[in-house]
Amino acid sequence: MRFTALVARELRRAWSSGGLVMPLAFFLLVAILFPFAIGPDAKLLARVGGGVVWTAALLAALLPVERLIAPDLENGMIDQFAVRGIAEASVAAAKIVGHWLGFAPALMVASVIAAGLLNLPGNILVRVEIGLLIGTPGLAALGVATAALTAGLRGAGAVAGLVMLPLAVPLLIFGAGAIDGGVGAFKLLGAVSLLLLAGSPFVAAAAMRLART
């Protein structure tokens, strides 16, 4: 009950603060920029397209990181949860679920458009979508952990990028690798995603507790 209320709040915050439109617009913009940068060679685009979609997804997931935890710490929300005996890890887990629901499904829809822009054939698109479905929960978890670690820092947005992107490299490798790498890469992608999902709530919780004292 409490957990649902927390998730619902995260989802509402994600969508009301342009969480749906901004990452999508950004994602599509990156997908549009690539053909301009590497030229209109359809074969080349189709070859690098999957990787481009994954890179764009990574950057789009980074966008809302600043509003995930810092405003709640400042506003006293995290304190009020703690007074009510709600574990910080639960708060973080709710934020991960809410963050994922806020950006991942929309990103998967936008990937269809990006696939068109990058001349990706249907079978590749399917592999990209499956990869996103497996990988984005890990990405969301990483985003929440990063948000907790960088909350309250000056220039938190830039620091968040420096913290999050290197840690997201395994997702990128296996996500893009799964496009022509077969089932094994999907399994490794799932493993990395699960690892991030399992660890991030506790990392975020520790960071939130530290921010309080």
Add this chain to the structure above:
Amino acid sequence: MTDALLHLRGVDCVRGGRTLFEGLVLDLAPGEAALATGPNGAGKSSLIRIAAGLLPPTAGNVAASARRALMAAEAPALDPELTIARALGFWARIDGVAGDRVAEALEIVGLDHLSAVPVRLLSTGQRRRVALARVIAGGAALWLLDEPGNGLDTTSVAVLESVIARHREQGGAVLLATHLPIALPEAKPIVLGAAR
């Protein structure tokens, strides 16, 4: 005293290398109140946060045997884009209390006519009253109020005093920190910042 809602035993608080208070002992039984006073920076907020379990004491023990409600000095913990009714409705869901408790509490603090106004448009005093309404609606037995009088007009301070009195009559306990005069009959005095 075993029936106390809040126990503080020999609590020390050191912040930034400075000892704010030492050996603090406090028991709050149902119906009791404690009033923490002292100059700015004397450790009033730290005491409230220690009692709330948000700040570990440097030494000593803290135990609460009842649900706690916190009214923080500054942070309202209300989503600014929501209306008062919806922002409090979220906390009612978290606290597991019925929605009509929120309407009741808003009426007590005199904000029922503003329940459809977004939190971001409220004045400081109004925001404080919404935070008070959350404490009232939450149904916790132990109230921890940090500067509850800040930003309130005289009418609202009187409302605050009567709300606290009624809570104590119903078996609740209150720990209140303030630098403003708030009437708290028969409250245990905690004077901070005296021994420096």
